[in-house]
Amino acid sequence: MLKHRLLLNEGICRRIGDGKSMSIWFDAWVPSGDHKPRPMLGATQGTNLVQYFINENLTWNEPRIREWFGAADARHILNIALPAQRKDDSWMWLGWQILRDALPSREKLGQIMPIPSVCSPLCDEEVESTIHLFWQCSFAKAVWYGSPWGIRMDSIQCNEWMDWLQWFYCIKNLPSNLDIDTFLTGALCIFDVLWSIRNRVIHGSNITPVQEAIITTGSRTMDVSIDTDHSYGAAVIRDCNNRIQAIYSTQLNVTNPTLAEALMLVCATEFVVKCKLRKVLFFCDNVTVVNHFNDYAGEADHQLLNGVAERFKRIVLSLEGGRVQKINWGHNFMAHNSAKWARHHAAVGELAVNSIDGEVLLDDTKWFPDPG
Numbered sequence: 204m205l206k207h208r209l210l211l212n213e214g215i216c217r218r219i220g221d222g223k224s225m226s227i228w229f230d231a232w233v234p235s236g237d238h239k240p241r242p243m244l245g246a247t248q249g250t251n252l253v254q255y256f257i258n259e260n261l262t263w264n265e266p267r268i269r270e271w272f273g274a275a276d277a278r279h280i281l282n283i284a285l286p287a288q289r290k291d292d293s294w295m296w297l298g299w300q301i302l303r304d305a306l307p308s309r310e311k312l313g314q315i316m317p318i319p320s321v322c323s324p325l326c327d328e329e330v331e332s333t334i335h336l337f338w339q340c341s342f343a344k345a346v347w348y349g350s351p352w353g354i355r356m357d358s359i360q361c362n363e364w365m366d367w368l369q370w371f372y373c374i375k376n377l378p379s380n381l382d383i384d385t386f387l388t389g390a391l392c393i394f395d396v397l398w399s400i401r402n403r404v405i406h407g408s409n410i411t412p413v414q415e416a417i418i419t420t421g422s423r424t425m426d427v428s429i430d431t432d433h434s435y436g437a438a439v440i441r442d443c444n445n446r447i448q449a450i451y452s453t454q455l456n457v458t459n460p461t462l463a464e465a466l467m468l469v470c471a472t473e474f475v476v477k478c479k480l481r482k483v484l485f486f487c488d489n490v491t492v493v494n495h496f497n498d499y500a501g502e503a504d505h506q507l508l509n510g511v512a513e514r515f516k517r518i519v520l521s522l523e524g525g526r527v528q529k530i531n532w533g534h535n536f537m538a539h540n541s542a543k544w545a546r547h548h549a550a551v552g553e554l555a556v557n558s559i560d561g562e563v564l565l566d567d568t569k570w571f572p573d574p575g
Contacts (some may be wrong), residue, residue: 217285220290222253227271233279240276245534253292260414261285261510265456278432282459287513301333301364301394308333324404327395334364336401345413352378352386391500399494428456428539428546435551436467437541440475447564448552449478452545464489465511467542468527470497472518474553481522486530496527533567540570547572 219225219232231238234252244250250271258264262285304311309331311567313321323331325342337343338361347354359376361367370376377386400411428435433456440449449473457463468487475483487493495508496515519525540563545554556564563570 218292219253219257220286221294222255222257225253225292226251227253227255233276234283236279237276238316240272240280242271243273256280257285261287261289261324263456274432280457281432281456282508284462284507286510287517301337304333304364306333306398306417308336324401325410334362334367337397338367342400342410342413343397346397347536349413350389352389352391354378364452371391383568398493428542429460429463432456432458434458434460434463435542435546436463436470437538437545437554438467438471438474439538439541440471440480442477447556449474449557450541450556452554453551454549455553461489461491461508462507462511464506465492465496465515467496468492469515469518472515472522472525475516476521480522483519483525485525485527486535487527488530488535490529493529494528535566536569537564537566540565540568543572 225232226283227242229239230253233240242250256264256268256271263281263283265277265281272280281346309318309321309323313330320327320328323329323336323340323342326334326340328334328341329339338347338356344356347356359367359370361370367494371386372383372453374383377383383403404410433454435452435454437450437452440451442448451471453467453470455463455466455470457466464487468485471485472483487496492508495512541554541559544559544563545551560570562568
């Protein structure tokens with residue numbers, strides 16, 4: 204029981220608001236990696252609070268973070284999304300509700316009130332417990348198998364979340380070349396996708412095709428290119444006749460693909476407003492970003508995207524339209540190629556289109572840099 208409690212406690216973390224009440228020495232404040240990263244400088248330097256590392260415009264002070272923390276810890280810190288406006292620090296639970304079976308599944312609701320069905324809305328085959336919804340359901344099995352890890356559920360017998368957690372804490376059971384922190388971060392992404400799809404079905408939408416769910420959980424980088432400690436994003440601006448008007452790139456200090464893509468969408472919005480464009484339609488191939496930026500996810504709390512989505516909605520008020528539409532990954536290579544080209548050449552700002560390799564400007568073909 205003590206071991207189980209310790210495993211669960213690893214999922215508890217502070218949620219950063221303004222950082223004024225969060226200690227870098229005593230609080231668990233980093234969701235991934237070491238939840239309590241050890242500063243390289245001492246307490247005698249006079250810094251105690253996370254607030255010291257947050258700029259006035261609610262962005263991370265990257266130079267200061269890299270001065271105080273090692274490369275791996277700095278990368279995890281910079282991947283924390285800050286809120287769009289100042290708010291108090293609070294607590295959040297990473298997978299806590301799932302692991303302690305506290306989500307309002309149909310099994311739980313059926314125990315306290317009469318509901319039309321207690322079966323899973325994704326498969327309609329068995330009672331919807333959380334372990335069934337996220338692990339045993341035929342839909343969930345297809346998503347896990349189609350993920351980059353290719354996990355086959357039939358070989359893993361887990362009927363409770365503690366069994367599941369203990370199974371994957373054994374290094375030989377993890378996918379090849381993966382540590383437990385990286386696996387749990389990816390697992391949370393899969394949980395989030397399945398929970399969002401389930402909620403949309405309950406509220407009357409058609410079930411998302413399995414292949415689309417797999418693409419979402421695969422964290423494919425469509426219009427961002429990820430490096431070890433930063434990423435590059437690119438936006439291709441076209442007119443109503445599909446002619447390229449501009450390509451804009453920026454360097455981001457995050458390496459989480461979903462967060463990077465969301466931030467790039469905000470940067471692209473700021474760019475088109477600066478260019479005094481009025482009627483703008485945005486396309487993005489990340490289903491999670493599209494849903495949360497368009498409020499399709501309803502009241503679901505997405506700790507990674509909430510602050511970024513608020514910034515986007517605030518900026519698009521000056522535009523006519525401002526909706527984000529889903530574009531298929533295979534039709535979005537130009538944006539991804541442009542981000543890769545920008546990263547390869549360390550290019551930011553509005554790019555000179557005539558200086559870009561012609562192969563980059565193709566929608567249906569991947570571009571690979573010349574190794575020479």
